[in-house]
Amino acid sequence: MDYDVIIAGGSFAGLAAAAQLRGKRVLLIEPHEIGQVPTSACGTTLSVLKATGTMDSLCQTHDKYILHLPRRTHTIPLPEVFCTFDYDVFCNLLLAQSDAEVLQAAVRGHDDRLVHTSKGSFTADVLIDATGWRAALSSNGQQKTEAHKGKSFGMETVIPVRSSGLEFWYLPGRLLPKGVTWLFPAGATSRAGIASYVGQTQLKADLDQWLAEDFHQTTKGIHGGYFPYRRRPPVAGNIFRVGDAAGQCMPLTAEGIRPALYFGAKAGQLARAVISGQMTETEALAQYRRCVDEQATLYRFLLFVQKFMINIPVPLVETIVSGIENWGYFHAFMRVYSRAMIPSLAVVPEKGDSLPRGNTLANSAAS
Numbered sequence: 001m002d003y004d005v006i007i008a009g010g011s012f013a014g015l016a017a018a019a020q021l022r023g024k025r026v027l028l029i030e031p032h033e034i035g036q037v038p039t040s041a042c043g044t045t046l047s048v049l050k051a052t053g054t055m056d057s058l059c060q061t062h063d064k065y066i067l068h069l070p071r072r073t074h075t076i077p078l079p080e081v082f083c084t085f086d087y088d089v090f091c092n093l094l095l096a097q098s099d100a101e102v103l104q105a106a107v108r109g110h111d112d113r114l115v116h117t118s119k120g121s122f123t124a125d126v127l128i129d130a131t132g133w134r135a136a137l138s139s140n141g142q143q144k145t146e147a148h149k150g151k152s153f154g155m156e157t158v159i160p161v162r163s164s165g166l167e168f169w170y171l172p173g174r175l176l177p178k179g180v181t182w183l184f185p186a187g188a189t190s191r192a193g194i195a196s197y198v199g200q201t202q203l204k205a206d207l208d209q210w211l212a213e214d215f216h217q218t219t220k221g222i223h224g225g226y227f228p229y230r231r232r233p234p235v236a237g238n239i240f241r242v243g244d245a246a247g248q249c250m251p252l253t254a255e256g257i258r259p260a261l262y263f264g265a266k267a268g269q270l271a272r273a274v275i276s277g278q279m280t281e282t283e284a285l286a287q288y289r290r291c292v293d294e295q296a297t298l299y300r301f302l303l304f305v306q307k308f309m310i311n312i313p314v315p316l317v318e319t320i321v322s323g324i325e326n327w328g329y330f331h332a333f334m335r336v337y338s339r340a341m342i343p344s345l346a347v348v349p350e351k352g353d354s355l356p357r358g359n360t361l362a363n364s365a366a367s
Contacts, residue, residue, distance in 0.1 A: 008137040009130030013243030013264035018098035020268030026100035035091035051344035057090035059186035080338035084186040109140035138236035150230035154195030251303040265346035
């Protein structure tokens with residue numbers, strides 16, 4: 001084989017997998033320069049930056065959640081500190097933890113262990129698909145025909161506005177009926193975005209209206225795209241799927257960073273165990289499925305809340321949110337939610353390589 005492992009996709013999931021494979025022959029395929037094309041609002045728990053050794057990417061920390069509803073704004077303290085970070089710096093800090101060879105090319109698909117790209121074809125013992133919702137490696141391009149199914153759609157811009165909390169607006173009578181807008185402060189600027197839970201893509205007019213009316217700002221430059229809210233099989237034949245390729249973005253909150261890093265690290269550890277002869281490929285793929293299934297309850301709950309919220313009258317949403325806030329349920333849920341899938345917990349102890357239990361992706365990878 002040309003390589004021990006080929007990883008298709010050089011964002012959160014792919015980089016997390018590569019960090020676990022230092023010392024192995026790894027090809028990381030990404031169509032753009034690493035860190036140059038963000039599709040995320042880049043907000044997560046501060047514990048994620050600590051766990052991945054990427055604190056130098058930190059932009060701003062946040063200790064409160066602000067939810068704007070038509071009748072009232074709810075300000076709720078967070079049990080765990082959240083943060084925003086610089087995508088370029090974060091990705092390149094992760095890349096520095098690996099010694100993967102980076103190929104700037106588009107993935108076209110595969111034939112068994114032969115991966116086709118815009119710059120030639122390559123083979124590897126283990127394949128990892130981290131190409132986002134298209135799952136370009138494992139689906140051989142078939143996802144393009146079903147872009148809207150099981151996916152939300154969002155777009156975001158950057159505006160020169162400061163704030164001190166993670167802010168969300170649910171205003172279906174004023175903007176799109178089944179979607180939200182958000183403001184993620186990141187120092188001197190904020191990431192302002194809009195998303196449709198039902199995959200509506202014509203959102204720019206609503207984004208323009210919201211920015212003009214609430215912030216007296218105009219839209220300058222947009223990034224974004226589809227993000228899944230339904231899980232997909234984490235394994236396709238002999239390929240590990242990680243991140244959005246496996247639908248691992250969490251419903252309702254649309255947080256995909258933590259699961260991408262968590263499951264990317266697990267896939268990388270299992271790939272290492274296969275290469276080292278400590279585990280068969282069949283055993284590794286089966287264990288990866290079990291690791292993913294362990295988080296199924298949280299995903300089902302978030303999907304239920306998402307569907308429920310966008311299909312009930314707004315006054316009922318306001319009543320429910322007030323009750324959850326007053327009874328302390330929101331704080332309890334956020335404590336469970338924010339402590340799930342921290343990358344430093346992504347250690348595979350069964351039959352794999354002996355992996356040190358460090359607090360970063362770099363020192364949890366065997367040398």
